[in-house]
Amino acid sequence: MSPVVSYALHGNIGVISVDNAPVNALSHAVRSGIAEALTAAYSDASQAVIISCAGRTFIAGADITEFGKPPQEPSLPDLLEQLDNHPKITVAALHGTALGGGFETALSCNYRIALASAKVGLPEVKLGLLPGAGGTQRVPRLAGVEGAISLMTTGNPINAKKAAELSLVDRVVNGDDLVAQAVAYAEELVAANAPQKQARTAQITLTDSDRAMLNQQRTQLLKKTRGETAPQRIIDCIEAAAELGFEEGLRRERELFMECMADPQSAAMRHMFFAERAAAKINSLPKDTPIVDIQRVGIIGAGTMGGGIAMCFAQVGIHVTLVDMSEDAVKAGLDKIAKNYAISVSRGRFSEAQVASIMANITPSSSYQDLAEVDLVIEAVFENLAVKQEVFKTLDGICKPCAILASNTSYQNIDEIAAATSRPSSVLGMHFFSPANVMKLLEVVRGAESSDSIIATAMTVSKKIGKVPVLSGMCYGFIGNRMLRPYSREAALCLMEGATPAQIDGAMERWGMAMGPMAVGDLAGLDIGYKAREQLTEEQKGEPASYLVADRLVEAGRLGQKSGAGYYQYDPETRRRMDDPAVMEIVAATCAELGINRRTISDEEIVDRLTLALANEGAKILEDGIAQRASDIDVVYCYGYGFPRFKGGPMHNLEAVGIPRAVARMEEFASKLSAQNWQTAKTLQELSTNGGKLADV
Ligand code: 3H9
Numbered sequence: 104m105s106p107v108v109s110y111a112l113h114g115n116i117g118v119i120s121v122d123n124a125p126v127n128a129l130s131h132a133v134r135s136g137i138a139e140a141l142t143a144a145y146s147d148a149s150q151a152v153i154i155s156c157a158g159r160t161f162i163a164g165a166d167i168t169e170f171g172k173p174p175q176e177p178s179l180p181d182l183l184e185q186l187d188n189h190p191k192i193t194v195a196a197l198h199g200t201a202l203g204g205g206f207e208t209a210l211s212c213n214y215r216i217a218l219a220s221a222k223v224g225l226p227e228v229k230l231g232l233l234p235g236a237g238g239t240q241r242v243p244r245l246a247g248v249e250g251a252i253s254l255m256t257t258g259n260p261i262n263a264k265k266a267a268e269l270s271l272v273d274r275v276v277n278g279d280d281l282v283a284q285a286v287a288y289a290e291e292l293v294a295a296n297a298p299q300k301q302a303r304t305a306q307i308t309l310t311d312s313d314r315a316m317l318n319q320q321r322t323q324l325l326k327k328t329r330g331e332t333a334p335q336r337i338i339d340c341i342e343a344a345a346e347l348g349f350e351e352g353l354r355r356e357r358e359l360f361m362e363c364m365a366d367p368q369s370a371a372m373r374h375m376f377f378a379e380r381a382a383a384k385i386n387s388l389p390k391d392t393p394i395v396d397i398q399r400v401g402i403i404g405a406g407t408m409g410g411g412i413a414m415c416f417a418q419v420g421i422h423v424t425l426v427d428m429s430e431d432a433v434k435a436g437l438d439k440i441a442k443n444y445a446i447s448v449s450r451g452r453f454s455e456a457q458v459a460s461i462m463a464n465i466t467p468s469s470s471y472q473d474l475a476e477v478d479l480v481i482e483a484v485f486e487n488l489a490v491k492q493e494v495f496k497t498l499d500g501i502c503k504p505c506a507i508l509a510s511n512t513s514y515q516n517i518d519e520i521a522a523a524t525s526r527p528s529s530v531l532g533m534h535f536f537s538p539a540n541v542m543k544l545l546e547v548v549r550g551a552e553s554s555d556s557i558i559a560t561a562m563t564v565s566k567k568i569g570k571v572p573v574l575s576g577m578c579y580g581f582i583g584n585r586m587l588r589p590y591s592r593e594a595a596l597c598l599m600e601g602a603t604p605a606q607i608d609g610a611m612e613r614w615g616m617a618m619g620p621m622a623v624g625d626l627a628g629l630d631i632g633y634k635a636r637e638q639l640t641e642e643q644k645g646e647p648a649s650y651l652v653a654d655r656l657v658e659a660g661r662l663g664q665k666s667g668a669g670y671y672q673y674d675p676e677t678r679r680r681m682d683d684p685a686v687m688e689i690v691a692a693t694c695a696e697l698g699i700n701r702r703t704i705s706d707e708e709i710v711d712r713l714t715l716a717l718a719n720e721g722a723k724i725l726e727d728g729i730a731q732r733a734s735d736i737d738v739v740y741c742y743g744y745g746f747p748r749f750k751g752g753p754m755h756n757l758e759a760v761g762i763p764r765a766v767a768r769m770e771e772f773a774s775k776l777s778a779q780n781w782q783t784a785k786t787l788q789e790l791s792t793n794g795g796k797l798a799d800v
Pocket of ligand 1: 165232
């Protein structure tokens with residue numbers, strides 16, 4: 104028998120147990136082990152067979168690390184065919200997360216028993232795939248078309264109770280010994296001479312309203328999952344389930360699954376799955392690095408950012424002391440938080456009672472003295488070095504010696520902030536993204552003296568509050584905003600050289616960005632960049648063509664969405680953006696002043712300039728040791744800057760385009776546009792000639 108699958112008789116019930124840590128993925132050894140056990144059960148004394156798992160979860164899916172490698176028999180569809188045709192009653196015993204191919208295995212059993220704490224789901228769409236082992240054919244037959252669409256196109260798991268309501272689970276139980284309960288259930292089924300229920304034979308009919316819903320969902324998904332191919336193929340499969348027979352439907356599913364596998368989108372999304380997990384790991388940290396248990400947090404600044412950060416901690420039960428200069432300022436901050444939660448309640452995300460207990464975790468204060476006992480302080484005050492240094496100096500005098508002092512700065516030098524304290528090893532950056540209660544990214548910024556322990560603690564607490572943390576070294580703008588500069592520069596230069604805001608944003612959004620750069624500028628507020636530039640020297644600001652229009656917009660009172668106009672005008676009711684001739688007048692006047700002759704710019708040039716500017720700076724960030732690995736940069740951009748996951752982040756996208764091709768294009772830009780702006784990163788030049796991979800840098 105396989106080393107990861109065992110089989111034993113418990114009386115007249117055969118129990119297959121999979122033990123393939125960490126998540127019992129369906130590796131070749133697991134598939135062949137289950138196949139052998141099923142074969143053994145054909146002729147032994149068992150009257151029913153249970154598939155169960157050891158460890159923290161039932162099978163969490165196909166083994167993603169095997170994708171793209173030569174297939175090894177038995178395939179999962181072959182195994183499930185064997186299971187489906189098994190002569191004995193089959194029962195899946197579910198705990199933890201039964202996902203993807205794991206849930207499809209369970210769906211091929213005659214019955215499913217689940218712990219109430221278990222979750223089931225088909226998350227393949229998050230990997231650019233569709234359930235490829237019968238899930239698209241079995242789920243609609245059991246749960247109906249509506250339930251199937253939701254489960255497969257969101258990829259979000261559902262709990263056992265909901266699964267039972269959808270007829271995806273037959274019995275929900277409590278308690279510890281799931282296997283014993285599954286054995287008792289199987290004995291019961293045997294005693295009752297229960298039929299060998301098969302999802303494949305369940306009737307499915309497509310009513311007119313189902314058909315209308317499928318069409319409506321298809322259209323909505325085109326908008327909601329813009330650019331992604333897997334959700335549309337999932338709808339195709341559900342249609343096939345309803346219109347073709349089971350076998351024919353399975354063939355259609357297989358065909359579309361193979362199309363997804365060959366689609367670069369899936370390679371990109373699988374890259375992101377592993378990138379996200381790798382980002383949480385810090386290469387240089389010793390395994391026994393102590394992690395501080397964070398129970399009380401202080402947040403300084405009750406503005407939008409500080410309030411959002413407070414919500415993140417309060418929601419997971421960590422007590423927050425929210426401090427601002429005056430009682431009025433804290434009260435205004437607290438009111439804003441309450442308003443945000445009222446919206447969440449109206450949308451059904453939280454109940455009134457949940458919100459009440461979250462709000463009870465936030466204590467307002469206008470005195471730093473109230474931070475004496477907190478374990479972690481996050482400063483979110485005005486973006487000015489002197490102001491921040493003053494705050495840290497004060498904290499140094501008040502906070503307990505083991506407290507961690509973090510700044511939420513986007514640009515300031517953590518070492519200079521740390522120097523204002525007597526404990527620089529306790530100081531680091533924790534850079535949240537706006538809105539802080541929504542955005543998943545958190546850059547953990549290591550100062551020259553930050554201790555291993557505070558870095559490890561920041562990574563751990565970030566995960567606890569539901570963030571995806573990425574470690575960054577110290578440089579202006581850290582990983583994300585440092586890369587944003589050349590990206591924004593190219594956007595601004597395209598505007599000057601011939602494009603309009605709508606063309607630039609349209610090109611980038613059709614390519615896949617959640618929002619184009621001009622619209623992002625308007626959303627964030629053009630005054631932010633303006634104020635940041637005020638603190639820079641002329642040389643640091645770069646060429647005037649890259650910022651003069653933005654400056655003039657701000658000077659004309661056009662701060663972006665908040666003032667009703669920026670690169671666009673905004674409808675006060677709907678916030679819909681509209682082109683504004685006044686902007687193009689400013690552009691024309693600035694071009695005349697700088698002697699720039701406008702020309703026709705193609706969408707392709709815009710996309711190439713912006714995406715290559717990002718990746719080139721990313722490569723320099725790697726060279727400088729600011730990011731630990733190329734995939735961390737991809738995580739930063741996909742989780743913090745609206746880069747499409749289906750393109751896998753700027754660095755993965757560069758490799759997908761081909762590094763030699765990308766380098767040739769950058770050299771073309773250097774000769775035609777600006778040698779200064781297009782200095783190709785040394786790493787990329789090397790990889791272009793030696794054929795190496797960014798993952799090995
Ligand atoms: C599929 O099933 C296709 C079929 O329809 C058709 C086939 C024909 N494979 O996330 P964690 C690793 S597609 C290989 O940190 P958690 C993961 O990389 C699949 N490895 O734990 C990590 O490794 P490391 C559909 C996997 O407790 C370690 O396990 N299924 C897989 O926070 C721990 O993972 C999915 O998409 C895998 N399938 O969350 C489910 N899964 O320690 C994907 C995990 O070296 N998995 N690893 O970094 C998950 O969503 C989460 O891992 C899970 C546990 C919720 C299960």
